[in-house]
Amino acid sequence: MEMAAGERRKTGGRGWARKGLSGFGRLILTAYAALTLYPLYWLFISAFKTNEDFFRHPYALPHVWMKENMVRAWELGKMGRAMMNSGLVTVSAVILTLLLGILAGYVLSRFEFRLKKPVMGLFLIGMLIPIHSTLVPLFLMMKNIGLLDTYGALILPYTAFELPITVFLAIGFMASIPREIEEAAMIDGSGWWRIFGRIIFPLCTPIVATISILAFLRFWNDFSFALVFINSQSLKTLPLSLSLFSDGFGTDYGLTMGAMAIAVIPTIVIYLMMQERIMKGMVAGSIKG
Template sequence: MPESTTAARLQPAPRRRWPRPGVTLTNTAMLLYALATLYPLIWLFQSAFKTNQNFFEKPFALPDTWVIENITRAWALSDMGRATLNSTIVTGSAIVLTVLLGALTAFVLSRFRFKGRTLLSGVFLLGMLIPIHSTLVPLFIMMNQAGILNTYWALILPYTSFELPLAIFIMAAYMSAIPKEIEEAAIIDGSGYWGIFVRMIFPLTLPAISTVAILAFLRYWNDFAFALVFINEPSLKTIPLSLAIFSDGFGTDYALTMAAMAISVVPTIVIFLIFQEQIMKGMVAGAVKG
């Protein structure tokens, strides 16, 4: 479109070509603030590639020599491979369970009218007020009696249960915006309710489901309190748990501890960089409802 380009060129130059000094000053301050916020993380990554000597002497400097070996040693010595596998199994199963149960419940709560619907929504919302730590002791005793302590289930089931309120809330809000003619048409076509859920509502809700899955991933992958109390078996330890113990066991090998931590945060940072907007919106929604 050559014409419009010319038109744009012909427009008078903006009166102020440079931002006012005040704006530049605040922007610089904001940039410094952002860097200060990110600094602990930057420091973690640069320290992960240092020798212990280098780490003590010049804590702020970039590594004198980049010791890639720290990473491989941390992976081998701290059993990070096993921990990553455990975290993946637990997180993955709990996400699937959360999405399936959450979507089904959200479907019923948002699109059916029945006695006790408001009460039920209230009960689910109430759960968000219960401080998680106050359930550690009773859950420990209950799961001990049920014989599921020190199994993957000891994490999968509590994770799912505590995430359900937020999952239901996010998905129900999304589902109630889907036009109800969809069900009417499906019922006329002879679909059952399960059919409507599986073939129509679930696929249509995928955007909300992905938000739920991402938030659940961050919560489960990073969880410490449940893993600390419910898992004692070394071969079942998740990443945060093995990191916490690792830092004791290798107390003086700081480079190694830093390297192990650096490995562990990479997946969450990648997920954050890809899904920033979704994560921020979802976490804010979670905070407001909780």
């Protein structure tokens, strides 16, 4: 009886210890979430402040809610046109990246051919090249071929620099798809294109969502490529329109924060819509191999 009572006390002690660790872990995660979300909260409350209120009470709620900040930012920065330009460039580059990257990943993960290792080596080198070191040669190249100051001046470099990581993510994910599925489809008379379009690509939905959101964030927020390759006001993207609120003489922080709040809303909405698939895509390729 005494031994049984001792065992129960030990078991109960372990249970309380587990609950304590679980509660501590939740506390840490809650604190981390608060630290992560606070900059976003600060951005949105700052978007409704005057310059004076912004400097005097940077962390407090606005004394007077300046709803006009976002309206004026939208009008002065011509953000409607800039958002349309960013959307066109970003969506086009994402689609092109997915089309080329998923196809390349499928070929490299499923087929054996003589140049397979050199091709994968080229994609690996592409991941190691500092993007901004290519601005000058790309500028000269696009000037010579007449692509400068066009949508293509952004879409093509975005796609090229995003392809390496896209290909390796696709290869890792497709390694977890059983080859028996393709073999069964081939026995039924399906060709490689039909197998890819009807079977493989639908199974790749999680990694497609992951690649899409990562590429979207990079393309949507890019400033350096747009600054160097775009000159026309009608083609300026959202990051370029944000720079209009700051010059060498001063910055209107109320308008700047309002414009930044408008610019960040699409990324938040898209992430919230796709977050579950993104998480699945990030871990799916690690299950096998």
